[in-house]
Amino acid sequence: MSLALGCVADDYTGASDLANTLTKAGLRTIQTIGVPEEGRALPEADAVVVALKSRSIPAGQAVARSREAEAWLRARGAAHVMFKVCSTFDSTDAGNIGPVMDALRAEAGAAIALVTPAFPETGRSVYQGNLFVGSVPLNESPLKDHPLNPMRDANLVRVLGRQSASPVGLIDTATVARGAEAVAARLQALAAEGKGAAIADAIFDSDLETLGRAIIAEKFSVGASGLGLGLARALVADGRGTQDAAGAAVGEPVGGAAACLAGSCSQATLQQVAAAEKIMPVMRLDPARLLAGADVVAEALAFAAERLAAGPVLIASSAPPEAVRALQAEHGVDAAGHAIEAALAAIAEGLVARGVRRLVVAGGETSGSVVDRLGLTAFLLGPEIAAGVPVLRTAGRPEPMLLALKSGNFGGPDFFGRALDMMA
Numbered sequence: 001m002s003l004a005l006g007c008v009a010d011d012y013t014g015a016s017d018l019a020n021t022l023t024k025a026g027l028r029t030i031q032t033i034g035v036p037e038e039g040r041a042l043p044e045a046d047a048v049v050v051a052l053k054s055r056s057i058p059a060g061q062a063v064a065r066s067r068e069a070e071a072w073l074r075a076r077g078a079a080h081v082m083f084k085v086c087s088t089f090d091s092t093d094a095g096n097i098g099p100v101m102d103a104l105r106a107e108a109g110a111a112i113a114l115v116t117p118a119f120p121e122t123g124r125s126v127y128q129g130n131l132f133v134g135s136v137p138l139n140e141s142p143l144k145d146h147p148l149n150p151m152r153d154a155n156l157v158r159v160l161g162r163q164s165a166s167p168v169g170l171i172d173t174a175t176v177a178r179g180a181e182a183v184a185a186r187l188q189a190l191a192a193e194g195k196g197a198a199i200a201d202a203i204f205d206s207d208l209e210t211l212g213r214a215i216i217a218e219k220f221s222v223g224a225s226g227l228g229l230g231l232a233r234a235l236v237a238d239g240r241g242t243q244d245a246a247g248a249a250v251g252e253p254v255g256g257a258a259a260c261l262a263g264s265c266s267q268a269t270l271q272q273v274a275a276a277e278k279i280m281p282v283m284r285l286d287p288a289r290l291l292a293g294a295d296v297v298a299e300a301l302a303f304a305a306e307r308l309a310a311g312p313v314l315i316a317s318s319a320p321p322e323a324v325r326a327l328q329a330e331h332g333v334d335a336a337g338h339a340i341e342a343a344l345a346a347i348a349e350g351l352v353a354r355g356v357r358r359l360v361v362a363g364g365e366t367s368g369s370v371v372d373r374l375g376l377t378a379f380l381l382g383p384e385i386a387a388g389v390p391v392l393r394t395a396g397r398p399e400p401m402l403l404a405l406k407s408g409n410f411g412g413p414d415f416f417g418r419a420l421d422m423m424a
């Protein structure tokens with residue numbers, strides 16, 4: 001397999017979002033969980049997205065895992081590697097976007113990396129280096145209350161500048177409007193000034209197409225699904241893609257029971273959980289009891305076992321910002337997050353043991369814990385449920401499963417019902 005594009009994603013939902021975008025744009029794409037072990041056969045593909053769980057781990061570990069993934073992709077012919085980060089630039093001053101970018105850029109022997117989290121399809125745009133979520137700057141969006149990485153500054157030149165060892169420049173919208181050559185020239189000029197990264201403005205998909213054309217001959221970039229779209233379109237225009245990949249199949253129905261798990265506390269997920277209460281039994285986990293030692297995993301599995309034969313259930317720890325802050329104040333951010341992730345992963349394992357073969361998971365960290373606990377290693381891409389959320393079919397598992405891994409902020413209020421309808 002000689003890859004047209006290699007991608008390293010910092011979480012599993014983000015990886016499936018990117019794999020979905022690449023597939024729709026015409027690249028046959030596979031998502032692997034971590035770097036595939038030596039000798040594992042993978043289906044023929046134009047692009048591979050290696051999904052890591054590296055967004056909220058210590059920066060040194062994120063760098064090491066990302067370098068390993070990049071090396072694996074380069075060894076399979078990927079001339080360009082994109083580091084997929086969140087479209088809301090989820091990170092802290094300690095990283096991990098800056099440290100991973102610095103390491104992968106050095107590995108690629110590049111002087112500068114173009115960086116943009118713009119993803120217009122989901123309302124993420126970048127103007128004068130400021131990230132907007134819909135109509136508001138990042139720091140006024142619900143991301144200001146993210147449980148793990150509250151985003152309090154919309155200016156990405158500043159945000160990335162605090163994380164990277166090199167200074168950061170800007171490729172503004174006026175330059176992007178002048179086309180791919182102007183972007184490439186500005187990138188080189190910023191590199192000559194000693195900048196190690198350039199935040200690129202992008203408001204429309206056409207801007208991302210310009211950026212894709214400008215950097216496809218470079219070895220490395222950093223972005224969200226929008227930049228993936230730009231790169232994929234540049235590759236397909238160059239005859240590298242397959243163009244008919246967009247009709248990706250989920251294959252034969254997998255049957256079995258269906259269930260949903262939510263650990264995301266985003267505003268979108270809170271609305272989706274509320275809407276799901278009208279169509280399926282919902283159990284709300286009490287994280288305070290979990291942290292006090294109660295066996296909420298057994299309680300959730302008992303709840304599910306009584307109901308699964310009649311239809312899907314949803315088990316959610318999702319809570320509004322005040323409740324999240326109160327729990328974190330008492331137990332610490334990491335301890336609270338990890339305990340809840342571990343509980344939801346154990347519930348997922350119990351659900352699969354009880355016959356669940358179709359599973360919808362909301363939240364990036366949550367999905368990471370669930371997928372790891374289930375030991376899943378690779379996914380084929382199925383149809384899109386909502387922007388950025390495809391149906392995934394497991395590859396390499398004797399009895400296939402269908403999953404949907406929903407990024408916290410994605411999907412409309414009816415997401416859970418819609419996902420289950422598409423996962424026969």
Ligand SMILES: Nc1ncnc2c1ncn2[C@@H]1O[C@H](COP(=O)(O)OP(=O)(O)OP(=O)(O)O)[C@@H](O)[C@H]1O
Pocket residue numbers: 011013014146147148263264265266269287317318319323324325327328336337338339340341362363364365366367406407408409
């Ligand atoms: N009730 C709660 N109180 C405190 N923390 C919670 C609660 N429920 C879940 N969490 C934790 O909040 C974090 C949510 O992160 P997760 O990545 O799963 O969702 P998200 O950030 O909305 O999704 P994404 O990363 O895709 O945007 C997890 O660590 C989870 O364990």
Ligand SMILES: O=C(O)[C@@H](O)C(=O)CO
Pocket residue numbers: 011013014015017018085086087088119224225364388407408
């Ligand atoms: O880019 C996004 O917003 C998503 O793919 C994601 O990474 C959220 O966790």
